[in-house]
């Protein structure tokens with residue numbers, strides 16, 4: 001078991017308090033960044049670390065920050081995406097509940113690097129403990145002079161606030177999140193302009209996932225190269241939290257090198273399949289990621305390897321389904337979720353997700369028709385790549401992968417009636 | 418300036434131009450729903466997706482700006498597939514009730530389905546149920562099941578009117594347009610909602626179930642509702658399709674960047690009903706004792722001519738008063754001036770009744786001056802010759818003016834019935850010429866029916882001194898005639914000949930004689946009008 005970085009304090013008593021965090025070396029990185037490093041050096045270090053966004057899209061963090069214009073007519077903002085809505089994903093919560101200061105410290109360093117004076121953490125509304133832990137941590141940080149005016153006597157200042165969401169998956173999409181944060185209905189904006197240019201309240205805005213930001217203090221403390229090397233040999237990119245759920249013996253969040261093989265995660269860490277049954281299917285990166293057949297689980301859990309076999313790393317959330325899993329029912333649950341959460345702004349996702357949900361529900365009820373599977377694929381194709389925000393793809397990919405890879409099972413269902 | 422290739426054709430456009438605009442320059446229409454040239458692009462409907470070479474995903478033509486050397490395909494298989502699929506999505510939950518939809522025949526769903534898709538739907542499920550016949554206010558009805566959620570209506574009220582009464586409520590395939598509870602539409606621009614709605618979701622109560630759109634002819638005209646002179650299309654039919662006997666079914670806006678963009682205000686839009694109102698004057702009539710008898714034009718002209726001449730001979734030109742209306746066209750007013758003032762030397766001639774320009778303006782299109790041709794009346798010299806119109810009425814009351822000739826004007830509207838009664842009852846001769854019965858007619862010895870703006874040709878000059886043309890959409894109702902023709906007939910009966918066969922002939926003389934209009938050509942006024950170059954403001 002490699003040395004833990006993000007979850008090393010999990011399970012420690014009062015791990016969420018400032019005292020414990022500082023005892024473990026907390027806020028050292030902040031001091032280093034603010035007292036010894038220029039903002040652009042911080043960005044360079046993060047660039048070197050190979051850190052890619054942990055929220056789903058996997059965009060290199062350092063590169064994203066460098067898009068922010070130095071001079072802008074409107075204030076710049078940092079917005080931490082703590083909406084954690086992707087089914088199967090429960091990793092950010094572990095950080096926020098157990099080590100909220102790690103996120104606060106990461107946010108301060110990030111803000112300093114980009115010249116930001118106001119940061120928001122947009123937290124999934126149901127995460128009441130995360131919200132209160134973050135609020136407490138922010139208060140402690142203010143009291144200690146890590147937030148507010150003249151931080152560490154450097155003249156740099158930063159305010160930070162927590163904003164609870166109201167329970168919409170789409171508000172995890174970065175531009176919908178900004179709308180919601182501005183007090184509007186959470187629906188994605190069109191791009192361009194990108195948030196880096198016109199974001200929150202029209203100002204240039206960086207949006208990063210909780211886990212992405214939580215990596216920053218470690219990168220600053222130990223160097224970008226160190227972080228990059230924590231990734232699997234030949235893969236790099238540091239460590240990553242993998243929330244594992246489904247039919248495994250030990251579901252939970254596992255911190256492992258990026259590039260750890262999926263099979264190893266399931267069998268060595270999550271204890272294998274319950275009742276020692278066989279694996280039928282695995283969703284490797286949150287509910288939107290195309291499903292894998294058991295033959296595919298030797299894949300390495302990194303962005304490129306998963307993309308190479310037509311799936312994706314997404315949030316890194318692994319959902320394991322054993323040989324007895326009813327995939328028709330599973331897909332119905334997934335699609336109903338997307339139909340329910342579609343914001344309705346653009347045509348293909350608004351109409352297509354509801355339509356697919358109706359078809360799959362009918363199939364499950366034994367009223368399927370032979371043409372239904374092609375209809376599902378046609379609808380998914382009609383959505384894929386043609387929507388305003390990536391949620392359309394997120395809804396289409398499970399349908400395409402389930403129906404293509406497990407077509408026999410769907411056909412049997414229809415034949416059985 | 419970037420040069421790009423769209424469907425194998427080269428085009429050079431200004432930087433910042435979007436693909437949809439560049440394509441338009443080449444006469445390539447990229448189908449769209451949410452895009453509207455006067456609203457901000459929102460990328461919602463996904464109908465305008467096109468392929469841009471070297472970009473894997475299709476791009477929205479409405480918001481993607483052109484680049485130099487860009488290569489765009491608006492009609493290849495990939496694009497057609499996406500378009501078909503968007504149309505299929507838009508139609509799965511649509512009620513397909515075209516036979517009873519007011520938008521049928523001018524619906525962008527019908528048109529693009531016909532042009533690009535003609536698919537057989539594979540939808541076998543139950544359609545989403547949504548609200549129908551929702552009253553959004555006094556003028557507009559919503560059918561949410563027909564709505565394609567393009568948000569044009571929401572954006573129009575936000576971006577153009579600024580009142581923001583509409584929003585999209587709920588989400589996903591149960592999203593619906595609606596008003597906030599207890600806050601119905603109350604603004605003066607609601608009629609535009611039925612125009613911007615590309616489908617039959619928002620319909621105007623004024624037009625609902627009144628007529629199939631394809632039975633209507635469209636003619637370019639100008640709204641007579643105020644001095645802005647919004648450019649309109651008159652939708653009409655000689656034969657009425659409902660029991661109301663109406664021939665005009667609606668006015669819709671005609672684009673004019675300089676005047677009304679693509680909009681109309683409701684005061685103007687719904688102000689046309691006087692055209693087919695039962696109070697229209699349809700035949701010349703003369704007072705015989707207490708009765709009015711209908712006569713032919715010759716009889717009417719002869720009698721009016723004889724009585725006018727009698728008063729002339731007994732008194733002097735100063736015993737006659739003429740009050741024309743700024744509702745008349747330049748050509749009508751020119752005839753009034755030419756004949757009564759320049760020929761008969763009457764100087765009691767003026768259009769400015771007290772309060773004539775004191776409606777309520779709204780700061781956008783609607784002006785306080787509710788007349789389409791005040792500027793024309795001013796430029797043609799129908800004020801400032803002698804006493805103002807109010808004084809002419811007063812002089813009539815005092816008996817100084819013995820004969821009063823009203824052309825299109827309705828003095829009781831401004832001065833009240835009592836005042837008009839006391840003045841007009843003293844006159845030896847009152848002639849009322851106009852389109853609709855009004856209080857002054859009670860005192861008229863002769864009533865001469867005038868045609869309305871949809872029944873004649875001519876020009877108005879709006880508040881910005883823009884000369885704009887109205888065209889004849891309908892035959893004049895009954896025996897009514899364009900006002901200039903009535904004056905022409907009366908003049909002839911009195912022995913004065915004017916060589917005019919059409920409004921255009923009069924316009925030629927206006928252009929020759931009236932400063933401000935000099936050098937104008939009727940044909941060149943065209944569909945968008947011409948602004949007069951006035952010196953000294």
Ligand SMILES: Cc1cc2nc3c(=O)[nH]c(=O)nc-3n(C[C@H](O)[C@H](O)[C@H](O)COP(=O)(O)O)c2cc1C
Nearest residue numbers: 053054055081083084085172173174208209212391
């Ligand atoms: C429908 C949808 C839901 C999303 N939900 C989340 C979420 O809950 N948390 C998150 O961090 N990113 C989410 N994302 C991804 C964000 O849009 C964005 O890419 C991310 O926050 C960027 O941060 P990162 O670069 O650090 O990953 C979602 C994206 C989509 C399309």
Ligand code: SF4
Nearest residue numbers: 343344345346349389
């Ligand atoms: S893809 Fe779905 S969630 Fe995204 S904007 Fe369109 S309707 Fe909304």
Ligand code: SF4
Nearest residue numbers: 564565567568570614
């Ligand atoms: S009512 Fe009409 S304009 Fe408004 S969203 Fe629906 S289709 Fe579009």
